[in-house]
Amino acid sequence: MKIEDYILLLKLKEVGTIRGTAKQILISQPAVTQRLKYIEGYFGADIFIRTPKRLMLTPSGEMILKHAALVVEQEQSIKNRLAQSSKEVQGTLSIACSSLISQRFLPEILGEFTSHYPKVAIDLVTGISEDIKRDHKNYHVCIIRGEKLKESTCVHLFEDPLYIFDTEEFPRDKLKERPLISFSSDDSMHELVDNWLYHHQNDIKPLKTITVDQIETCKQFMQQGLGMAVLPESVSKWMKEEYPHIPLKLNGKAVTRDTWVCYQEGVRDLPQANQFIEALINRTFL
Structure with missing residues (x-):
């Protein structure tokens, strides 16, 4: 099993359909179906029941999904600790960004950032701010529009x-x-x-x-x-x-x-996240 397989299972649970998941992760629906069949064969158990409206977890699926969430969490945790221990800015930086900001400003921002820190791997999700707010704990940095996140540290970027x-x-x-x-x-x-x-x-x-x-x-x-x-x-x-x-x-x-950059406590201990947040805060947008 690859870490991507566990991530796929979590995405299938979140979205609820194979078609919707394929659309979000930008691969074909048959490819998702084939990968799910492999994963179920690997565990020797059905993970989802396919209904006309959505996927439903089986009892075995519930256990496997708990395991998947733990594996993904531990994987990200070790990556974060390795990044903290290194003097060089590297590691994975997960960003969730408002669609408008990702179209208008983010290409230039990321271009400059990756030229300074080429060893940082960018994991980017774009979408409507409400969706980002719901899943904000899954990302190092969230760039959102409208109201700021109450459960996070938020810095105002521009009106x-x-x-x-x-x-x-x-x-x-x-x-x-x-x-x-x-x-x-x-x-x-x-x-x-x-x-x-x-x-x-x-x-x-x-x-x-x-x-x-x-x-x-x-x-x-x-x-x-x-x-x-x-x-x-x-x-x-x-x-x-x-x-x-x-x-x-x-x-x-x-x-x-209003546009905000928001992050959880401790995120700025990660050099890659801290440098990216600094780049946002010090930028003139309008």
């Missing part, structure tokens, strides 16, 4: 002002009725937008909401004239010169999204 864009002008003395294009994000982002729209319902009225998966798709839909879109400055700064827009404000104060 990201929100703007509403359109290909059509925003009239001052006339109700603007247009579709609103929304991208997949965590609830706190949608709450900010809904609250602002509520307080400006005499000025702007969304006719309907078009929901897309990625922020880049949202931008392209807006640019094609399909409707309005609320976008953070971090991904739309250049657009302000080309498209009509207004800043989101309530009571004269800009509506913004």
Whole structure:
């Protein structure tokens, strides 16, 4: 058994389907099925019962999954201790990062970091901040949007002002009725937008909401004239010169999204994690 096999079992339990797991770990569904059959053959027991909706653990599977969690934890623990004992910055650095930050800022940050510390192996997961918050203890460093993690040490990185864009002008003395294009994000982002729209319902009225998966798709839909879109400055700064827009404000104060770097107690004892956190804290984002 490889450590990757134990990680696969834990991911199957977390996601609940072979198809969903294959999508998350970026390998084919048949490959996941084949690997699971090998693991069950290795232990000589069925680990999951396949139902139409999701995988269910068998009694044997429950014991095997507890063992898998322990193996993965011990593997990471020894890697951390080895990294701490070494004078050279090396080892694995596990990062969970908001999709927006991973698209806009992370490639450059990681490029600079790995050029300085080439022996550090990066283990990266990107996604919606709410999902990252739920599994935050699985990572050395979390970069999230919205509210900070209460159970972690969090350092504020930057405020990201929100703007509403359109290909059509925003009239001052006339109700603007247009579709609103929304991208997949965590609830706190949608709450900010809904609250602002509520307080400006005499000025702007969304006719309907078009929901897309990625922020880049949202931008392209807006640019094609399909409707309005609320976008953070971090991904739309250049657009302000080309498209009509207004800043989101309530009571004269800009509506913004906070970005945080969060980590558990003791993580900064790891040289690779400490150096990466320092790189984030000392960076100018906007």
